Amino acid sequence: MSLITTYCHLSADHFSVNGELVATREKDAADSWFKQIYKEQEIAYPKFYKMDALSQAGFLASEVIKRVNKGLASKYQDDEIAMLFANQSSSADTDLRFLHSYEQNGAPSPSLFVYTLPNIVLGEIAIRNKWFGENMFAVLPKFAPGFFVDCGQIFLSTGAKAVLIGWLGVMGDQIEVFVALVESESEGGMDFNKHNLSMLADLSHA
Secondary structure: OOEEEEEEEEEOOEEEEOOEEEEEOOOOOOOOHHHHHHHHOOOOOHHHHHOOHHHHHHHHHHHHHHHHOOOHHHHOOOOOEEEEEEEOOOOHHHHHHHHHHHHHHOOOOHHHHOOOOOOHHHHHHHHHHOOOOOEEEEEOOOOOHHHHHHHHHHHHHOOOOEEEEEEEEEEOOEEEEEEEEEEOOOOOOEEOOHHHHHHHHOOOOO
């Protein structure tokens, strides 16, 4: 039986894990909201500062989920953790910044161009953790629990023993992120089905 063992929410002002608040945005701080979380959680990964907002959101969520699930890296082989992410806006947040860099500077920014595909976030997480399992990033009209359950179960039936699933809604100041870990071999958690996933996500468009 596949179980949802950990989940987290990231909004424009709050970050919570398994329903417990772990960080609140300081609006007057010099750092961006994602950088505030990075420093508060004492994560050491300098490449974080080069990532776009979409990748930073997915990275932070995956890091906190790993901390809650101590031993996750040693529990599975490097090809047994799959990733299944989606959102509504693809990489539009970075695409617009890239376009702006061209209009303002007369030449596009190579550092932004790197992130003009939404699946780059999967690559960043995979590189960080040396995870080589199946992965997919979809663009959907809205959060679709059925999509995550159906595709997640396919991954779990074809070699994966865990799936990191996530809805990464990041567009300017609008942040709506939900990431969860699903495991096929776990002693505790909630059944991985559409009802439970929708309930845990609790997104306005679900």
